[in-house]
Amino acid sequence: MKRIANRQYLWIGAIFVVLALVPLFIDNNYYITILNQMVINMIVVFGLNFITGLTGQMNLGTAGIYAIGAYTSALLSKNFGISPWLTMMAAICAGFLLGRGLGYPSLKMKGVYLSLTTLAFTEIVRIFATNLIDITGGTQGINDIPRFAVGPVMLDTNTKYFYFILVVAVLVCLLSIRIVYSKWGREFRAVRDNADAIESLGLDIKKIKIRAFTLAAMYGTLGGALYAHFNSYITSLSFTTDLSINYVIILMVGGIGSILGNMVGAVVVTLLPELLRFLGDYYQITYCILVLISALFLPNGLVSIYGKITGLLNKGSSAEGGE
Amino acid sequence: MEQTQVVLEVQNLVKRFDGLVAVDNLNFKVKKGRIHALIGPNGAGKTTTVNMITGDNPQTEGEVLFYGKSISKMPIYERASLGIGRTFQNIKLFSTMTVMENLLIGGQGKTTQNLLKYLANFKLAQREERQLREKAEEILNFIGMYKYKDEQVSNLAYGRQKMTELGRTLMGDPKLILLDEPAAGLNPSERKEFIDIIQKVFENNVDMFLIEHNMDVVMNLSHDITVLNFGCKIAEGDPKSILENEEVISAYLGEGYRKQMKKEAGQDA
Amino acid sequence: MGSIIVQLIISGIAMGFIYALVGIEYTLIWNASGVLNFSHDKLITLGAYIFGGTYIVGMQLGFVEGILLSIVTVAVIGIIIAKVIFIPLRNLTMIYTIMATVMLGKIIVEAIRLYWGPVPFSVPGFLVGTVKINNIVISIANIVIIIAAAICVCALQLFLYKTKPGKAMRCVAQNRNASQIMGIDVKTVMIITIIISMVICCLIGILVSPLLNISTTMSNMIGLKGFAAGVIGGFGYLPGAIVGGLVIGIVENLASMVFPAVYKDIAAFVLLVAFLLVRPKGITGKTR
Numbered sequence: 076m077k078r079i080a081n082r083q084y085l086w087i088g089a090i091f092v093v094l095a096l097v098p099l100f101i102d103n104n105y106y107i108t109i110l111n112q113m114v115i116n117m118i119v120v121f122g123l124n125f126i127t128g129l130t131g132q133m134n135l136g137t138a139g140i141y142a143i144g145a146y147t148s149a150l151l152s153k154n155f156g157i158s159p160w161l162t163m164m165a166a167i168c169a170g171f172l173l174g175r176g177l178g179y180p181s182l183k184m185k186g187v188y189l190s191l192t193t194l195a196f197t198e199i200v201r202i203f204a205t206n207l208i209d210i211t212g213g214t215q216g217i218n219d220i221p222r223f224a225v226g227p228v229m230l231d232t233n234t235k236y237f238y239f240i241l242v243v244a245v246l247v248c249l250l251s252i253r254i255v256y257s258k259w260g261r262e263f264r265a266v267r268d269n270a271d272a273i274e275s276l277g278l279d280i281k282k283i284k285i286r287a288f289t290l291a292a293m294y295g296t297l298g299g300a301l302y303a304h305f306n307s308y309i310t311s312l313s314f315t316t317d318l319s320i321n322y323v324i325i326l327m328v329g330g331i332g333s334i335l336g337n338m339v340g341a342v343v344v345t346l347l348p349e350l351l352r353f354l355g356d357y358y359q360i361t362y363c364i365l366v367l368i369s370a371l372f373l374p375n376g377l378v379s380i381y382g383k384i385t386g387l388l389n390k391g392s393s394a395e396g397g398e
Numbered sequence: 399m400e401q402t403q404v405v406l407e408v409q410n411l412v413k414r415f416d417g418l419v420a421v422d423n424l425n426f427k428v429k430k431g432r433i434h435a436l437i438g439p440n441g442a443g444k445t446t447t448v449n450m451i452t453g454d455n456p457q458t459e460g461e462v463l464f465y466g467k468s469i470s471k472m473p474i475y476e477r478a479s480l481g482i483g484r485t486f487q488n489i490k491l492f493s494t495m496t497v498m499e500n501l502l503i504g505g506q507g508k509t510t511q512n513l514l515k516y517l518a519n520f521k522l523a524q525r526e527e528r529q530l531r532e533k534a535e536e537i538l539n540f541i542g543m544y545k546y547k548d549e550q551v552s553n554l555a556y557g558r559q560k561m562t563e564l565g566r567t568l569m570g571d572p573k574l575i576l577l578d579e580p581a582a583g584l585n586p587s588e589r590k591e592f593i594d595i596i597q598k599v600f601e602n603n604v605d606m607f608l609i610e611h612n613m614d615v616v617m618n619l620s621h622d623i624t625v626l627n628f629g630c631k632i633a634e635g636d637p638k639s640i641l642e643n644e645e646v647i648s649a650y651l652g653e654g655y656r657k658q659m660k661k662e663a664g665q666d667a
Numbered sequence: 668m669g670s671i672i673v674q675l676i677i678s679g680i681a682m683g684f685i686y687a688l689v690g691i692e693y694t695l696i697w698n699a700s701g702v703l704n705f706s707h708d709k710l711i712t713l714g715a716y717i718f719g720g721t722y723i724v725g726m727q728l729g730f731v732e733g734i735l736l737s738i739v740t741v742a743v744i745g746i747i748i749a750k751v752i753f754i755p756l757r758n759l760t761m762i763y764t765i766m767a768t769v770m771l772g773k774i775i776v777e778a779i780r781l782y783w784g785p786v787p788f789s790v791p792g793f794l795v796g797t798v799k800i801n802n803i804v805i806s807i808a809n810i811v812i813i814i815a816a817a818i819c820v821c822a823l824q825l826f827l828y829k830t831k832p833g834k835a836m837r838c839v840a841q842n843r844n845a846s847q848i849m850g851i852d853v854k855t856v857m858i859i860t861i862i863i864s865m866v867i868c869c870l871i872g873i874l875v876s877p878l879l880n881i882s883t884t885m886s887n888m889i890g891l892k893g894f895a896a897g898v899i900g901g902f903g904y905l906p907g908a909i910v911g912g913l914v915i916g917i918v919e920n921l922a923s924m925v926f927p928a929v930y931k932d933i934a935a936f937v938l939l940v941a942f943l944l945v946r947p948k949g950i951t952g953k954t955r
Contacts, residue, residue: 277507
């Protein structure tokens with residue numbers, strides 16, 4: 076366990092270093108935009124990993140959560156001139172309230188209720204965002220959402236902003252590592268493994284699940300806020316159920332429950348549309364079939380391939396055994 | 399000598415499932431320093447009774463008292479944190495985790511439940527984790543499982559898994575352990591080992607309440623026995639008096655068993 | 668005023684029957700295989716496309732032939748989907764089953780887009796017109812929906828309680844493992860269930876085609892509200908789905924008198940969360 080974790084840290088570090096180096100070689104603004112989106116996706120999926128990856132409760136409301144974060148930060152900073160630093164904090168607080176408010180009714184019972192309520196929640200957010208035109212701009216959206224400065228450096232280019240969110244991602248990743256590889260992560264995994272046994276050990280399973288969901292919501296709203304200030308423009312058209320599903324795909328393709336898997340998933344799934352672009356009209360259907368195959372035949376994601384290969388290479392080594 | 403203290407008491411306990419009465423007006427007391435067994439034929443309501451005591455499936459009527467205090471309306475985890483530990487008839491472990499991790503989870507109900515405080519205070523986090531690990535290692539030694547501590551539990555033999563479950567329960571410092579069929583599925587040597595450990599735990603001042611089908615285990619371990627049949631108590635007393643009880647013999651043990659027991663007793667003497 | 672309320676209630680009942688059918692359609696699969704079918708709204712869409720796109724607009728068949736051929740077609744597709752997706756899924760954990768059905772739905776949508784093209788269309792002349800009784804104007808589509816859905820519900824009940832495969836389905840719904848031990852071929856039961864569920868989806872698609880344009884997103888809301896119907900009525904309990912569906916249909920139509928029409932779609936979700944908070948077992952109080 077320890078050794079696997081250590082090797083995983085190395086890979087996590089390596090991915091961050093490579094990401095940090097990429098803008099030195101690429102100055103195409105389009106690719107920098109994709110990089111930004113990739114790291115934002117990473118942050119959101121680090122959060123989703125708590126509830127869907129570790130505790131195994133399906134959350135299909137990431138788009139709604141993300142939208143709440145984006146609108147909170149965008150509206151407060153644009154309409155009231157509050158510093159984006161503070162509005163991003165406000166977005167995280169909104170995530171906390173959301174996690175508690177939505178988590179309580181849907182997680183107090185066993186079963187599929189969370190997936191249904193979160194799915195419905197995303198629809199509610201989308202309907203309000205589309206129709207409260209005076210506030211959200213509807214499908215026209217909000218533009219000119221301000222960028223901000225870190226000390227003396229104004230984050231006016233996408234490259235500068237990229238380095239800012241990369242730092243945020245590293246911090247968020249460290250926080251995730253600290254939670255996942257501690258007693259909290261153990262509790263989360265215990266819920267997935269055998270929910271019936273937990274209460275008999277003096278632990279309140281509702282609390283554990285709500286805690287995991289609240290963390291997911293806070294990461295999600297942070298990601299949404301970062302996205303709003305990065306893109307400077309948000310519209311209700313982006314926050315669809317498909318976006319929620321896309322985050323679960325990232326989680327699943329990378330490897331459920333593993334932080335390294337989240338990162339690999341974010342990289343691969345964000346780049347995949349670019350790689351499959353040559354397929355034209357058939358891109359979407361190919362993409363979906365690939366994901367379906369991975370759900371059926373590679374349930375532990377891409378990181379498990381690495382585990383299998385190293386397992387074959389040094390057979391007999393006792394470090395084998397997944398996450 | 400003063401009156402022995404009552405650890406657990408059930409009063410007029412009733413459980414109905416859609417009109418079917420599974421347990422009817424059950425009363426008994428588990429006394430301090432005694433191993434108490436609940437026996438009876440299949441479908442007599444034994445597991446139902448345990449589930450009422452733990453809160454997994456609360457009673458329709460009646461009261462459950464733990465050290466004189468009513469716990470009948472408490473959720474499962476609160477009863478557990480008061481000191482009621484349990485094992486399950488079909489082992490319920492966290493199967494993708496190691497033996498060590500299973501034990502650690504068993505103990506962490508008593509650690510800080512405030513995530514923010516934990517994250518802010520590195521020292522506290524480290525100290526908690528170290529104390530948990532030390533305690534887990536001590537228990538692993540006690541149950542003879544230390545060398546398996548980094549094995550994933552799903553790779554262990556059934557007997558080892560059962561032992562892991564007991565270890566996990568011990569991590570919560572229980573005052574009373576409810577054992578649901580501890581000997582089921584074990585081979586004779588595993589069974590003997592398990593009984594020895596239960597004895598040792600009991601000697602460390604933990605009271606036991608068990609459901610068991612294997613009469614050897616029951617007669618060897620328990621001081622008091624309650625016999626259930628069709629949800630009703632038909633007898634109560636020490637092992638010897640239970641063996642002599644005509645109603646118990648006809649409902650559960652059967653004539654053959656008494657003869658066999660007498661024969662064995664004769665051989666031992 | 669009174670006649671408007673009556674009209675709203677009648678169209679509410681019609682929509683309610685649609686939600687009830689959606690609730691039944693996914694509850695059947697849930698009970699048989701423990702898989703929550705997130706592709707069901709796309710299967711409804713597929714039914715509408717097969718009926719409207721291929722048999723009516725494409726091949727210019729009559730409505731009756733079109734409906735019958737659509738049912739046969741989806742039944743065949745149902746067998747394929749059952750064997751390729753649902754049977755392999757039944758032993759996986761929830762995340763994978765949900766994602767696999769979600770991806771199945773997306774694949775269906777993409778296939779629809781590639782095969783029938785992205786432009787929405789409508790079925791000309793299918794269930795148009797209104798009837799006037801006193802002051803109350805009712806569309807023929809609504810009347811047909813109510814009658815057809817009622818027949819469908821009764822037929823299903825007869826099938827479940829009077830036929831051998833139906834009884835096997837109820838056994839599997841009660842306890843899959845025990846049914847297997849008792850000699851029921853669970854896989855066959857699952858295939859039958861999925862075919863029935865697909866046929867109901869197809870009927871829903873056909874029934875709503877006079878109300879909505881046929882497009883790839885036509886049934887997104889219906890699918891979601893069908894889920895809500897199941898929870899509000901009592902999750903996993905077939906009569907519960909019917910009650911829940913009718914409640915949602917009527918409440919959302921009456922709500923559109925008080926609130927702006929664009930928020931009509933929210934009523935179902937507010938009810939869903941309210942029920943989870945106050946009465947998680949649903950109106951009927953029975954879940955599986």
